[in-house]
Each structure stands twice: as C-alpha cells, then as structure tokens.
Amino acid sequence: MTRLWSAAVEVLQANWNGAATLPSRDQYPHQWSWDSAFISIGWARFEPARAQQELVSLFRGQWSSGRVPQIVFSADADPGSYFPGPDFWRSAAVAEAPLAPTSGIVQPPVHARAVLTAYLADAGSQRSREFLASMYPRLRSWHQYLRLCRELDGTGLASIVHPWESGLDNSPAWDHVLDSQDYPAGEQFVRRDLTHVSTGNRPTDEDYRAYVALAREYRDAGYSDKALPDHRFVVEDPLFNAVFLDAELCCASIAELLGLHREPHLARARQLHEAMMSHLWDEAAGSFRARDARTGDRSTVDTIGALIPLLDPWLSAEVAGKVEALALSADFAGGCEYPMPSTALTSPEFDRVRYWRGPTWVNTNWLLWTAAIEAGCAELANRIAESSVRLVEASGFREYFDPLTGTGLGADRFSWTAALTLDFLSADQAPSSLRSRLGIAGVVEGTG
Ligand code: 9WN
DSSP states (O other), rough: EEEEEHHHHHHHHHHBSSSSSSSSSTTSSSSSHHHHHHHHHHHHTHHHHHHEEEHHHHTTTTTTSSOOOOOEOOOSSSSSSSOOHHHOOGGSEEEEEEEESBBBBOOOOOHHHHHHHHHHHHTTTTHHHHHHHHHHHHHHHHHHHHHHOOOOOOSSOOBSSSSGGGSOEEEEEEGGHTSSSOOOOOOOOOOOOOTTTGGSSSSOHHHHHHHHHHHHHHHHHHTGGGGGGGGGOOOOOOOHHHEEEEEEHHHHHHHHHHOOOOOOHHHHHHHHHHHHHHHHTEEEEEEOOOEEEEOOBBBOOOBBBGGGGGGTTTTOOOHHHHHHHHHHHHHTGOOOOOBBSBOOOTTOOOOOOSSSOOBHHHHHHHHHHHHHHHTHHEEEEHEEEEEHHHHHHHHHHHHEEEEETTTSOOSSOHHHHHHHHHHHTTTGGGGHHHHHHHHSSSTTOOOO
C-alpha cells in the first residue's frame, strides 16, 4: 500500500460522520448528493459495505416524488456553519419531502454508476444482492422524476433549474442565461463559504445574489416543477444529460443482474442520445453546449461539460473524434501541465483560480477518464489518470487546483478528491467496462 493510498483512506475515515461522508468538515458539513456518489466509488475500493451504506444513507433523503436532493442536512452540524441551511430551504413544509431536512434542488444523477460500482466490489455476497435489489426501485423513481418533471419543452432532455443543480455552480456555461436578468436583493443573507476559503477562489457576491434569488423563487413556488415554464433559469446541460444517459445504461446493467428487463433503460438512454444530438450538439462550433430551454439559445463557451458526452456509446465516430480532439487540444489537456481545466484555457472567461471558471477538479477528471476508457480513447484516459495522481501527490487532496501550476485551492482534505484518487490508483483492477457488460460496441460509425 502506497503512502498516497493510505493518506486518501485516512481522509475518508476522518470525514465519516457515522452514517455518511462529509465533503469537507469545515466547508461542507452535511451530505451532498453527487459527492456521496463519487465518495462511495472510493469506499468501494477498500470497504464495499461502507460504499453501500453511504448510498443508502443519501437515499434516506429522497422525496416521495423521486427527487434526490442536493443536500441532506446533518443534525450534528452547527446550524450556522453552512448557508443556505435548513431554515432557508424549509423542506419540512413540503408534503413530498422526507423527515430528514434537505434542500429542494438536485445534482447530476451519478448515483446509478455508484450503486453498480458498490455492488460489483462485493458481488458475491448476500448483503450486496440485497443492496442492489433495494436501490434499483429508488434509482428508477429518481430517473422517473427527472423524466416526468424536468423535461419541460418536449426536447427529451432533463433541465436544471438552478446553477447549483449542475454541480459546476459558477461555470461560464450559463452566463448567457444569468447575465440577461436582474436579481432583487431580497432578504439579507450572510455567506458562510468565505470563512475558510479566500474570496478570489469562490463565486462572486453577484453570483450569490442570483443563486439565492433563484432558490428563493423555486422554494416559494413550493418546489413545484409545473411552475417551471415561468422560472428564470431552465437550462439543458450536456454534463447533466450525459450523466443521465450513463445512469440509464447502468440501470440496464443492474436490471440484468437482478434478472429483470433491461430494454426500457436502453431505450431511454437512446432517447437521451437523440435529444442531445438534436439540441446540445452545436454543429458549427463542433462542440456540445448548454442550452437555455426558454429561448433555445446555446452558450458560446467550451467548458468541461462539453467533453462529458463522450460517455454516450452511440456518438458517431466523427462527433466522438471532435470531442476527443477538443479534450486533447491546447484548450484543455494540450495547453496546461495539470488538466482538465473546467473552462477552455483560451476562452476570455477562463480564470485559473476561481471555482468552476478554470480550475481543475478531480471529479470531472474522473468522469472524463471513465468516458475515455469506455470510448477507447487511451491517450486521453492515460493523460488524465497520470496528471490527476501527480496533482494530488504535489498538492494534497484539495477541492480544486490551478491547472497551470498545480497549486491546491478551496477546501483541504476534500472527500471526493481522496475517494477518486483511490479509483485512479486501482485502475488495473477495474471491473469490465459498461459497454462490454451491455454488449454495446464503442463508437459506432454513421449513427448520430
Ligand atoms: C453548493 C459540495 C459541493 C459540490 C458542488 C460544488 C460546491 C456548493 C457550494 O460544493 O457547491 O452545492 O456551496 O459551493 O460546486 O459541486 O457538490 O462539495
């Protein structure tokens, strides 16, 4: 066992609160949705039972509509340690919410991949089979929520209704939507996120004014998705929808393992493929771009989100080739020592230290690495795995990193950075790829 491995394990153990793993004890003292999925993938490498417990614990926060909330609040945390907390979201006032206080928005659906990984890490045991059988209906209900409540304009794509739902909060991918509107000051609030991290590395006060106004509007509409056509932020994001497509493929594999029908999941994955090609692929730009569902306008910026659709097994060779070329170009891997920057290096919006506007993050590296392995893009996969490990060796398990110098930024001892490092370090024992489990060939010539 290497020093890096032991250090990563130690971070996860220290951030475990008895039922779940906190993303960071100081900065994020509750359970976050997509963090838990990434974190469980790390636990699966050395303690599969804990990986499964992490996911079961997250889904205790699932709403009766199927919605999996972005945050499940921890009773042990100091109520003033994170904003917006339970007093802001007021989930107790909503009939479909569970007993545990949660936020009312969601995050990308990485959970099916995490459930499959946590099962496969201990596939022989009775406990694992029970885990898989109990999680499958919860995943189905979560995906059904996204299909029934978040497909708003007949495109077949799931919309996000808040920048926090993307997981890439202040990405320039939604500047064109946010900048076109005014946000009332509303109730006063105190930002807690600047207590431990410097102002220049976090979203701006202006960003926060928009985030709080949009969250308040959604909350005050009772988190009703029927009201969304009037909502001011409704965006179809390539990363969110590519992860959703991958999640349906994972559900197809889970259904097969449980002796159930995989076809409905494959059909839904295929529909997402068609919808992404019709609405998010920008032929002129040769890239996937986020789309404002109310106006149809697409973003003009290339971000890390443009690359994650490589997860789609039905991309034509031409489209997959363009995505791979962009990933390896001077805009991303080819232009810096520590890829993958969250915004193209040559974009005027690129900011090397400010949150999702430039820095490298280990979770998006892991998503793209997974996609590159699935798509057979060995050069890209090797480059990402090698530079991610080099980054944490040099700077520790930080939340994000300057892609030019590798300097660590944001929270320290950050859980998904530690967890996914364990996965990068164990790549030689990876279970067979999803595409080979499902018998779907890599990139298919002529479809798309
Ligand atoms: C808001 C917990 C979360 C991640 C997000 C990341 C950041 C929260 C914040 O931290 O967002 O959800 O307060 O900035 O952007 O991806 O899940 O680690």
